[in-house]
Amino acid sequence: MSGETVRKQTPPRVPPNLDDYDKTYEAFSWARARTKLYGLPGGRGLNIAYEAVDRHVASGHGEAVALRCVGRDDSVTTVTYRELARSTARFAHVLRTLGVGRGDRVVTLLGRCPELYTVVLGTLKNTSVLCPLFSAFGPDPVAQRLRLSNARVLVTTAELYRRKVAARRAEFDDLEHVLIVGEGAEELPGTVALDALTAYASDTFTIPPTSPDDMALLHFTSGTTGTPKGAVHVHGAAVAHYATAHYALDLHPDDVYWCTADPGWVTGMSYGIVAPLMHGITLVVDEGDYDARRWYRILAEQRVSVWYTAPTALRMLMRTTPRTGPYDLPASFDLSALRFIASVGEPLNPEAVLWGRDVLGLPVHDNWWQTETGAIMIANFAACDIRPGSMGRPLPGVEAAVLRRGEDGRAEVVDGRVTLLQEPDAEGELALRPGWPSMFRGYLNDEERSRAAFAGGWYLTGDLVRRDADGWYWFVGRADDVIKSAGHLIGPFEVESALMEHPAVAEAGVIGRPDPVAGNIVKAFVSLRPGFEPTTATRQELLAFARRRLGPAVAPREIAFDQHLPHTRSGKVMRRLLRARELGLPEGDISTLEGTEGSA
Structure with a gap:
């Protein structure tokens, strides 16, 4: 099949053309986007877990498949929205029984296992705060984040606890409960088996009133200097999660969706759990590690229609199948269900966009956002002609600008004011006008670094960009990376x-x-x-x-x-x-x- 694409590109559904993008942008408001969500019954507020799980059961879609979990041994198990609603209710009851309540931090140190999704959403149902950690972290970064988060609960496996936490348990004054997923808790003093706690818990739970401004998620991000920063996000972020998944990832109710990002990071949480479940679609969960053949097989066998991955993963696939062909490996799998590919995590090189077009039959749509923004801010939309190498255009509801920078490469701030660059292709620091729902509310217990992230009425991203005459943004580099x-x-x-x-x-x-x-x-x-x-x-x-x-x-x-x-x-x-x-x-x-x- 040398020199031929694997499949023809499925015509994009929304927005149908660039003119409609502009019309949507002008008509959009976050208040209108909020009406797409249900809200807690009785007008008791907005809770991410309710929007991701319970509202689908309430609307008669409880038997739809929420999770399709592919094990390391290639076995496949499914979890319906009704089953997920019950398991998350049980975990919320467990937290309540332990005396863990509103605002208390629950840390997860888990791989991509079904229990992770139960813990994440059960924590949010209980109005506690979920802080995910990457399971491959070493003992030092785990310890640092446990201290900085003031965690009361840690949910992990026996192996991870033994390797990364047990020897330093005495350092964590706030950590009261360690819940072990799977076997092994009986061999670890100071831990409890999660199964033993959930076995007799009720599978119905009334979510307490939840303000959109209540803290929901705590994501740590490393700075260029100093300790990691804990970015605080609230339940109101659900509005942005839902809207941006529609506009940037083109999600529809009949999609089968796979986000390869680990849920220990913000992408794996916002677009690997929250956003797709809010749209009521089927989410593919792969417990295995990267392998080119395995990934192509999952795309084919699970009939994935929307795939969200990282440039690094694409480059690894490019090594196995160069763009010059032949395309023997991907061509041996039926990828006809795949209709949209997006990428995030770092700027997407033009070569990767063209590789997707030539090898998979679909270009890769780059988008841009940060831990602090909580959701996608700039994207190459499904219907817009991709400009390879471009970040794309701002999403509806997002106001972006390019600010003049000083000698240190960062935005120049004079008497609290900044200067906007209007001329095409002028390079400066990317800034966003505060007000989108998923904007972080500051760094936990770090007012100085929180204040430094804003100036002149803008959030300063630290990324240098240029904006062309048509409004497309192009990544130049981090301010501290510019040469x-x-x-x-x-x-x-x-x-x-x-x-x-x-x-x-x-x-x-x-x-x-x-x-x-x-x-x-x-x-x-x-x-x-x-x-x-x-x-x-x-x-x-x-x-x-x-x-x-x-x-x-x-x-x-x-x-x-x-x-x-x-x-x-x-x-x-x-x-x-x-x-x-x-x-x-x-x-x-x-x-x-x-x-x-x-x-x-």
């Missing part, structure tokens, strides 16, 4: 994207290396595709290729080969760590480093 070389400000993403268009390059990370003449020169760290060798000839070819594509002022002056570039758990190349290692500086917080236990 100033011989008077030029160079975004590493642009250099990385150009390098990745060379057939030898699998991935690239770019930093600025201090230079006594230029201030900094651009240095690239490159991992090669199979079949290419890290020779002097390869290095010279890549340098010449980049110089041709980018010009001498922007192209890298140096290239180092590294088949093991450091990544965050969400798949981003850690430029900060590359820079620290290059310059012999302290590595700082590596708790989000992929492939290690990490340390805080």
Whole structure:
């Protein structure tokens, strides 16, 4: 099947064209979006868990499949919305029996198992606060987040507790209860088997009145300096979760949806649990690890129609199936149900967009958001022609701007004011006008860093972008990653994207290396595709290729080969760590480093 696409692209359903996007944008209001949700019966407020589970049962869709769980052994089990409503009610009763109530923090340290979904939604039903942790964290980052969150309850497995928590249990003054999923609690002093607590709990639960401003979720995000920051999100975020999943991911009630992000991160929570369940669709849950053949098989056998994944995952698939063909691996699976692919976690290189088009028959729709925004803010919509490499356009209800930046690369703030850049393609810091429902309400117990995130009536994202004449946004880099070389400000993403268009390059990370003449020169760290060798000839070819594509002022002056570039758990190349290692500086917080236990 060399040179042919696997399937034809299914025509997008909404919005049908760019003109309708503009009309929708003008007519949209968050107040109108709120009317799409039910709210708690009797006008008692808004609760995320009710919107994700109970309202579907109340409206007669309780027998619809909510979760389709694929085990490591490829066995498949299903959970209906009615079953999920009952299990989450039982867990809410467990919390109530333990004296855990409104605002108390419940931390999860679990993989993608069915019990995770019960705990997440049962916690929210109880008006407690859910704080998810990535199960691959090492003991130090787990301990740091348990302390910072003031956790009262930890839900985990015996293995994870033994490896990552038990030896340091005495450090956590607020931690009263450790609930063990599965077997092994009897061998671990100070823990209780979750099954033993839920066995006799009632499977009906009346959700207490919940204000949209009540704290619901606590997500930790690492800063460039200092301890991790706990971003606070509220139940009212449900309005944004629901609306953005419709506009950015094109979700419809008959979809089978797969989000590959781990629920220990904000993407896996907002769009791996909350948003799809609010839309009443079937959610695929894979307990296994990444494997190209396994992923294609899940897409085919589970008839996935909407797939939300990460650029890193796409690049790994690209290694097994280059865009030049033949497309033997994906072509051996029936992917005809797949109609929409989206990506998030880091900027999507143009090559990945074109790979999706040529190999899977569907382009990949990039979108942009942050832990602090709580929901997708900028996206390439289903009906809009994709501009490969672009973040897309702001969602309805989202007001974005480009702010003039100062010498440090961040937005220039003078007497509390900022300057908006109106001219096309001017580079500056991306800012958002506060007011969307899923905006974080600050960093937990950290007023100074909370205040620093806002200026002049805008939320400052720390991302540098440019906006073209048609309103599409293009990622330039993080403000602290921008390279100033011989008077030029160079975004590493642009250099990385150009390098990745060379057939030898699998991935690239770019930093600025201090230079006594230029201030900094651009240095690239490159991992090669199979079949290419890290020779002097390869290095010279890549340098010449980049110089041709980018010009001498922007192209890298140096290239180092590294088949093991450091990544965050969400798949981003850690430029900060590359820079620290290059310059012999302290590595700082590596708790989000992929492939290690990490340390805080």
